[in-house]
Amino acid sequence: xxxxxxxxxxxxxxxxxxxxxxxxxxxxxxxxxxxxxxxxxxxxxxxxxxxxxxxxxxxxxxxxxxxxxxxxxxxxxxxxxxxxxxxxxxxxxxxxxxxxxxxxxxxxxxxxxxxxxxxxxxxxxxxxxxxxxxxxxxxxxxxxxxxxxxxxxxxxxxxxxxxxxxxxxxxxxxxxxxxxxxxxxxxxxxxxxxxxxxxxxxxxxxxxxxxxxxxxxxxxxxxxxxxxxxxxxxxxxxxxxxxxxxx
Amino acid sequence: xxxxxxxxxxxxxxxxxxxxxxxxxxxxxxxxxxxxxxxxxxxxxxxxxxxxxxxxxxxxxxxxxxxxxxxxxxxxxxxxxxxxxxxxxxxxxxxxxxxxxxxxxxxxxxxxxxxxxxxxxxxxxxxxxxxxxxxxxxxxxxxxxxxxxxxxxxxxxxxxxxxxxxxxxxxxxxxxxxxxxxxxxxxxxxxxxxxxxxxxxxxxxxxxxxxxxxxxxxx
Numbered sequence: 001x002x003x004x005x006x007x008x009x010x011x012x013x014x015x016x017x018x019x020x021x022x023x024x025x026x027x028x029x030x031x032x033x034x035x036x037x038x039x040x041x042x043x044x045x046x047x048x049x050x051x052x053x054x055x056x057x058x059x060x061x062x063x064x065x066x067x068x069x070x071x072x073x074x075x076x077x078x079x080x081x082x083x084x085x086x087x088x089x090x091x092x093x094x095x096x097x098x099x100x101x102x103x104x105x106x107x108x109x110x111x112x113x114x115x116x117x118x119x120x121x122x123x124x125x126x127x128x129x130x131x132x133x134x135x136x137x138x139x140x141x142x143x144x145x146x147x148x149x150x151x152x153x154x155x156x157x158x159x160x161x162x163x164x165x166x167x168x169x170x171x172x173x174x175x176x177x178x179x180x181x182x183x184x185x186x187x188x189x190x191x192x193x194x195x196x197x198x199x200x201x202x203x204x205x206x207x208x209x210x211x212x213x214x215x216x217x218x219x220x221x222x223x224x225x226x227x228x229x230x231x232x233x234x235x236x237x238x239x240x241x242x243x244x245x246x247x
Numbered sequence: 248x249x250x251x252x253x254x255x256x257x258x259x260x261x262x263x264x265x266x267x268x269x270x271x272x273x274x275x276x277x278x279x280x281x282x283x284x285x286x287x288x289x290x291x292x293x294x295x296x297x298x299x300x301x302x303x304x305x306x307x308x309x310x311x312x313x314x315x316x317x318x319x320x321x322x323x324x325x326x327x328x329x330x331x332x333x334x335x336x337x338x339x340x341x342x343x344x345x346x347x348x349x350x351x352x353x354x355x356x357x358x359x360x361x362x363x364x365x366x367x368x369x370x371x372x373x374x375x376x377x378x379x380x381x382x383x384x385x386x387x388x389x390x391x392x393x394x395x396x397x398x399x400x401x402x403x404x405x406x407x408x409x410x411x412x413x414x415x416x417x418x419x420x421x422x423x424x425x426x427x428x429x430x431x432x433x434x435x436x437x438x439x440x441x442x443x444x445x446x447x448x449x450x451x452x453x454x455x456x457x458x459x460x461x462x463x464x465x466x
Contacts, residue, residue, distance in 0.1 A: 104335040121342060126410045168314045
């Protein structure tokens with residue numbers, strides 16, 4: 001069977017200025033970190049990003065925002081990335097806020113061939129502005145339109161060489177839905193195995209959906225910067241307490 | 248046990264709304280403190296937006312697993328019997344009416360049960376995350392909040408002035424001073440925190456308050 005495993009350079013040939021790119025992650029955790037770093041090095045700019053949040057300045061899509069590579073962002077919140085807020089207020093970054101369930105469902109629509117979805121979320125709020133409202137069985141719904149991208153950058157725990165993807169615990173997050181909603185799907189993984197090693201029930205995204213698999217060459221499972229900071233703080237506090245107790 | 252006050256009292260009172268086996272979503276901060284005050288024999292299925300059913304307590308750093316996180320991206324755990332989903336399925340639980348109750352913090356809440364907690368235009372723009380979907384899909388929306396701003400201004404208003412997160416969806420409001428039930432007629436003062444009188448509440452609340460004959464003690 002055709003192997004979809006590629007080098008970082010090959011993966012980056014599919015990523016260009018001005019593309020709409022979906023970033024699978026959770027505030028920059030479970031993100032395709034090495035490909036994102038590659039985008040920074042390559043100088044990719046004017047990105048139209050779709051991500052659940054703005055990440056953090058040193059995590060996920062947040063790194064591209066920090067470097068002013070992102071032109072617009074469709075997201076659900078930006079609380080962990082103050083730079084996104086600053087760029088939005090300065091008119092440098094165009095942000096569309098979307099309720100998270102709606103955001104997620106819009107991506108699903110994009111991947112499922114649906115023309116949109118009807119949701120009660122946001123009725124009676126600013127979110128309904130400019131949207132078509134329909135009454136179904138006496139209840140009001142907003143028509144929300146699909147999201148689709150040129151490229152989806154997915155981070156999975158494991159892939160096989162054919163492109164089947166497995167996600168451990170919470171790392172599925174927004175990754176698996178996005179894999180369906182882009183013209184080109186690049187998965188960054190910790191480990192690649194032979195076809196047949198992932199059982200049918202372990203495959204969350206099937207091979208035909210995935211175009212390229214890139215296997216991390218750096219640290220496979222690094223602790224994210226936010227955790228490193230929190231852990232260092234907790235350890236310093238514990239040390240302080242222990243020293244205080246010895247006095 | 249010493250009498251509870253402040254945010255601990257809010258969390259303790261909110262925890263009394265739950266029945267054993269309830270499927271519940273708790274916001275970050277005071278709402279999440281509710282798990283420390285669950286009545287004996289009450290076990291909850293906690294839902295986390297990232298896609299967990301059965302979130303457990305925060306692990307120590309030596310037990311933290313980089314693939315197990317909470318809605319805020321911090322280390323989390325999953326209780327026995329818990330399960331994980333993608334973000335899209337997580338919102339099927341939330342919007343689909345499968346969750347029994349949610350506890351939310353807020354900037355403002357009003358006597359019609361509308362809530363505003365996602366933005367202060369021009370100043371604070373965190374975004375709404377999953378809050379609007381909770382407001383749209385969860386049967387019981389409990390607001391856990393300080394009664395007033397730091398400057399003394401009431402957070403419980405006749406009508407919210409900030410952009411809404413949910414329109415007429417809040418069922419209960421719990422503050423460190425009292426508990427209001429939100430009814431079609433307006434806010435009914437059901438319980439007072441120890442040390443507070445009806446007059447105290449009327450003086451610090453912008454919303455109209457309905458005072459029934461019987462008022463309980465909040466604990």
